[in-house]
């Protein structure tokens with residue numbers, strides 16, 4: 001059971017005051033783009049899983065053998081479920097291979113609904129940058145929900161899946177939802193946004209990653225230092241009009257990310273990356289979510305390809321990739 005799931009870029013990320021629970025109320029205009037991870041859920045026994053099963057009886061959570069290019073770890077749950085995971089396409093080994101992996105957490109949460117012991121091996125193929133501000137971990141969690149729901153024939157309704165998704169993380173519901181949507185609350189309450197046509201993007205991938213919690217923390221710190229009151233966030237009319245009309249120039253001018261100053265403060269080189277994209281003719285340039293990926297809006301597919309070449313030549317990123325949006329959320333890949 002394979003599920004394909006897109007990355008997101010935030011077209012508007014307006015961050016309100018910090019709430020008592022540590023989260024921030026947002027107006028978050030999500031846009032799903034054609035950079036995809038794939039999660040395959042199987043109930044086959046892998047050799048690593050065999051090795052782990054014996055240990056799992058003792059302490060619940062176990063670590064399996066590392067088998068390049070993928071590694072596997074098993075998490076046994078109180079309901080008797082056994083979840084293992086392997087990851088391809090993460091050369092720096094940044095994706096956790098234990099119960100901290102958000103896709104494993106998703107499968108464990110779903111297993112609790114099964115009412116019988118279930119098992120799954122999750123094979124994740126990554127193309128979405130890890131810790132890049134494009135919700136890659138959230139995407140994998142959403143994909144794992146859909147894949148395990150199907151594998152275990154649970155057939156939960158959409159509402160139940162969305163509720164489990166929201167418990168897993170603020171960006172997980174959108175990875176199920178897809179398209180273009182406005183997220184309020186901490187980003188989990190979604191409503192679709194009307195869009196005409198499609199938009200072409202370039203994403204400049206950075207060397208390392210940024211912790212979302214750290215970037216929000218830095219945003220709070222900068223705001224406190226500035227001493228200005230934090231406005232209640234609201235959807236930007238110019239952005240909504242640009243999307244409805246399919247007006248790419250107006251969209252480029254309306255892109256906004258309140259987390260950008262914090263991401264730039266934590267990662268100096270990003271200012272140069274953004275400037276290089278603007279100098280090369282991008283219609284809009286901003287840090288994607290909490291960064292460090294930078295997003296550039298192009299006029300056409302050909303313009304995006306040219307921009308990507310210019311960014312690579314400028315030596316301001318690890319890689320530059322093109323994508324289009326909006327695209328649908330997590331979907332099962334036909335066998």
Ligand code: C5P
Nearest residue numbers: 022023024169170171186187212213216
């Ligand atoms: O919801 P998620 O686990 O993805 O959030 C990661 C971190 O990002 C949170 O622990 C919090 O520090 C920050 N965050 C926030 N306000 C939001 C969403 C996330 O402060 N609306």
